[in-house]
Amino acid sequence: MLRILRALTLVLVAVAVLSTPSFGQQRSATSRDDLSATAQEYFTDVRLTTQNGDSVRLYSDLLKAKVVVINAFFGTCTGSCPKMSGILSGLQDRLGDHLGKDVWFLSFSVDPETDTPERLKEYADRFHAKPGWLFLTGKKENVDFALFKLGQKVARKEDHLTLFIIGNDKTGLWKKVFALSSTAESLQAVVESVLNDKG
Amino acid sequence: MLPAVSVLLAMLVAQNQQLTPQEERGRQIFEHGTSASGKTIEALLAGSTRMPASILPCANCHGYDGLGRPEGGVVPPNITWEALTKPYGLTHSDGRVHPPYTERLLRRAITMGIDPAGESLNTTMPRFQLTMADATDLISYIKKLGWPVDPGLTDTTVHLGVILPPPSQGAKTSRIIQQALLKYFAHVNEAGGVFGRRIELAFTELPVEPTNRAGAISDFLRREQVFAVVGADFTGAESEIAAVMLRTGTPTIAALALLPQTDSPLNRYVFYLDGGVKEEVDALLAFAAKRFPGQSYRAAIISSDEENSREAAKWLRARLTESKFGHLVAANVPSSLGADLVFWLNSGLQSPPIAAGRDNRTTILIPGSLAAEVSSAPPNAEIFVARCAPSLPESAALDANSLERISWERAIASAEIITEGITRAGRNLSRAGLIQSLESFSNVQTSLPEAVSFGPNRRVGAGQVRVMRFDRQSQKLISVESDAHASAVGVH
Numbered sequence: 135m136l137r138i139l140r141a142l143t144l145v146l147v148a149v150a151v152l153s154t155p156s157f158g159q160q161r162s163a164t165s166r167d168d169l170s171a172t173a174q175e176y177f178t179d180v181r182l183t184t185q186n187g188d189s190v191r192l193y194s195d196l197l198k199a200k201v202v203v204i205n206a207f208f209g210t211c212t213g214s215c216p217k218m219s220g221i222l223s224g225l226q227d228r229l230g231d232h233l234g235k236d237v238w239f240l241s242f243s244v245d246p247e248t249d250t251p252e253r254l255k256e257y258a259d260r261f262h263a264k265p266g267w268l269f270l271t272g273k274k275e276n277v278d279f280a281l282f283k284l285g286q287k288v289a290r291k292e293d294h295l296t297l298f299i300i301g302n303d304k305t306g307l308w309k310k311v312f313a314l315s316s317t318a319e320s321l322q323a324v325v326e327s328v329l330n331d332k333g
Numbered sequence: 334m335l336p337a338v339s340v341l342l343a344m345l346v347a348q349n350q351q352l353t354p355q356e357e358r359g360r361q362i363f364e365h366g367t368s369a370s371g372k373t374i375e376a377l378l379a380g381s382t383r384m385p386a387s388i389l390p391c392a393n394c395h396g397y398d399g400l401g402r403p404e405g406g407v408v409p410p411n412i413t414w415e416a417l418t419k420p421y422g423l424t425h426s427d428g429r430v431h432p433p434y435t436e437r438l439l440r441r442a443i444t445m446g447i448d449p450a451g452e453s454l455n456t457t458m459p460r461f462q463l464t465m466a467d468a469t470d471l472i473s474y475i476k477k478l479g480w481p482v483d484p485g486l487t488d489t490t491v492h493l494g495v496i497l498p499p500p501s502q503g504a505k506t507s508r509i510i511q512q513a514l515l516k517y518f519a520h521v522n523e524a525g526g527v528f529g530r531r532i533e534l535a536f537t538e539l540p541v542e543p544t545n546r547a548g549a550i551s552d553f554l555r556r557e558q559v560f561a562v563v564g565a566d567f568t569g570a571e572s573e574i575a576a577v578m579l580r581t582g583t584p585t586i587a588a589l590a591l592l593p594q595t596d597s598p599l600n601r602y603v604f605y606l607d608g609g610v611k612e613e614v615d616a617l618l619a620f621a622a623k624r625f626p627g628q629s630y631r632a633a634i635i636s637s638d639e640e641n642s643r644e645a646a647k648w649l650r651a652r653l654t655e656s657k658f659g660h661l662v663a664a665n666v667p668s669s670l671g672a673d674l675v676f677w678l679n680s681g682l683q684s685p686p687i688a689a690g691r692d693n694r695t696t697i698l699i700p701g702s703l704a705a706e707v708s709s710a711p712p713n714a715e716i717f718v719a720r721c722a723p724s725l726p727e728s729a730a731l732d733a734n735s736l737e738r739i740s741w742e743r744a745i746a747s748a749e750i751i752t753e754g755i756t757r758a759g760r761n762l763s764r765a766g767l768i769q770s771l772e773s774f775s776n777v778q779t780s781l782p783e784a785v786s787f788g789p790n791r792r793v794g795a796g797q798v799r800v801m802r803f804d805r806q807s808q809k810l811i812s813v814e815s816d817a818h819a820s821a822v823g824v825h
Contacts, residue, residue, distance in 0.1 A: 210789040212393035214405030217378060217457055220389070224382025248790050256597055260388060296405040314407055314457045317379040 185254035185269040204299040206286040208245035224318030234266025246277040305333035359474025366390030376459035397765030399478035414476040485560030494559035499539040513744035547573035586747040607721035613700035616719040616798035633672035716803035
């Protein structure tokens, strides 16, 4: 686990370093492209499936040039997951039209075999998820790979982390928030700080 | 004098095991987050987010026993009344200390998130917007947490119910199931029972008339006060009997059920051995799509008015409209026209009134749980049978004897499952504990060929379905894996 976290940290740092303009305030198109290429190489375009049954690519469709709030959960979890989803539900109300335009929520299932798109749709409806909030499942090896890349892979689903990861792919700024001590309000402040990051 | 004392003791025990209507309403709030009044209970999460309490009922985090289930770094405290009211107060794992709770202080904690010391509770504890009546109901139930409230349970016995097939299906099947269970539990009891508790059985037969079945089961449960039901036959009234189990909160292992009720919202109380006839139909369809690729084929569906047959046909017709099966054209084929493949959804198999299709060949596809006997099939037909794996090992002869063996096997499997479940639930057995322990089953071996798994979202134990070819000469079923014309079909 430590190794995974370290790997993720390294890459996040690498992405952050790459994103830092060397001179002046304007970043050249080339460095942005480099950053994107590096991120794409790291995250890859592994295929996942949304609660609507759409097939999506991890980097190109979900992360590229976006501000995202990521968490890991599973649909049959009764303790911490409904709380995390509840906080996201509260946050989506606060974000209003920004959700799906400036900010996306990505909830990755750590139990993709049970969490079929139909079950995730039902779960999403329970939390009144709006279109900018995607619940992700798919082939187990694909989802495991995506979770590994996000530093969220666990051996037992019950061991999933209770973190929100807030990232801005354009600037390479990533932050982590311990979900269970946060509120929709406190999370909104972090999301806005990442959203307003100028790189 | 002595009989009077016994009667008094019996009454006290009975009282312990029955919830009052108020406590029953409290239990509904505790376990489901819903109010008997029908009004939605709102929970305020993390200070600001409003959610229905049904998403976060007390039992989710504190457990059905109230002892608390640590998860994701959160350690929900023990909320049994005994723990909450310790005269010397409480010290929590995070170092928080406070005096004992009273009813009033507990109501304030649940609704406002303030402990007896006046401190805020952890933000992971939602604040529940309860009416005074709901709060009183809930607290009356919290006082009962940890008490033996489930019926059919004493320190020395577990009383289980068995639902046998109706007399119309022949006394033999009924007798086989009865003998299998009596024999199995006699062994368990000889070995000392489970945690010193003997397993006792109460039998009932389903009425002949399907419409009377749910009512009869309801009466049986009320009369016998069983802890759980094992070896249950749901045939003919599957959804109605499952609904009775849900209403009465009776954990049930359904041994004979062709139409498992697994739609959302999930009925937590009924566990099925396998996926039944719909999964068999799915396996046959996948098999047919592989065996008849590319062209257009005429698929005849032969069904009867019987519920299982009708439901299987409805399911099959719906699946046939999916594009991947577009080349299999469903048609009520008159006998003069012929069909390339026939889905035989009747129980029993007489000569089907179908002329052979192209090349004078017909393939008959049979969900095995509907028709156990296929020996009288027409000579120009190839026959394939899909069978949920637990029901039939490979190379089994398909005759009346095998039907008896299937009944025996399924009864024993259901007994093994409930015994393992009761064992895993531990000394402090409860219905909620039994359901939780059954949900922890992962590849548990029973006497059946395939291991059984359940989960919080899974009520079908064995998912594998095998398609087998019926060999006329040996009268046996041969796996199609060894058949040059087709490949094996696995579902799940």
